[in-house]
Structures are given as C-alpha cells and as structure tokens.
Amino acid sequence: MQVILLEDIPSLGKAGEVVKVTDGYGRNYLIPQKKAIQATEKNLKALEHQKRLIRQKVGKMRTDAERLAQKIESLTCTFYRNVGESGKLFGAITSMDIESYLKENGIEVDRKKIHLEEPIKNVGHYNVPIKLHPEITATLKVWVVQQ
DSSP states (O other): OEEEESSOBTTTBOTTOEEEOOHHHIIIIITTTTSEEEOOHHHHHHHHHHHHHHHHHHHHHHHHHHHHHHHHHTOEEEEEEOBOTTSEEEEEEOHHHHHHHHHHTTOOOOGGGBOOSSOEEESEEEEEEEEEETTEEEEEEEEEEEO
C-alpha cells in the first residue's frame, strides 16, 4: 500500500513524501492516527497542487526579501552621540535604535533579524547584517559620529 505522509515519521520519511508500507500498518495505524492518507490519484494531484502553491509563496517571499535587501543596502545610517575622552559613547547603539531608524525610513524589520553581535559603544563605521530570509542577508552601513 502506498500512502502520503501528513507529518514527519522518523522511521518512514518526511511530510509530503509518498512511501510504501504494509497494508496493516497503513490501514490500522497511519491512516486512523491521521499521520498519512492513502495515495490515490486524487490525493496525489492535491499534493502536487499544494507543493506548487508553497513553491510560489516561497518564491514571492524571496523576491520581496531581495527587494527589501536592496533598499536597506542603499541606506547609510548615521547616529550622533555624546562621546567621552577615550572615544567611547555615553550609552550604546543597540538593535532597537537601528530598528527605529529603519522604521523612520519606511522599512519594517523585526529587531530579532538584526544581527548585532554586541551593542556599538565606540565611534566609527560598522556593517550590521540583517537576515531577511534564510538565504538573503542585507548589510546596513552604520556611522557613529561624535555630537
């Protein structure tokens, strides 16, 4: 009997795969537990349709992320802060500051996507990576200048 897995099963495969199992295992366990459905012509076509829709959605998300990355990389962020004698800032520039700067420029990015290793505490030029998509990372140029 062939079944389409609805969820990941370690001994069989991942969700969406068509696998061959014994009749008893499929009829008595997988199908009643809603872990699989029988691989009929209709179900296989529905699975292919769902996969196509998911691919289109992922493709659209990727193109949106690429567009947003180009927009972010064209920006240069400048922060003016009070500085002590040794060149250290009074306070620090955090991902919250960068998020609010991006919001002011019309770009909505979650603060968790801004990968700032540690808060910026010195004057200078920094490249801050922003992970927009698993495959796309934009780099924002940040300048910290003495006020």
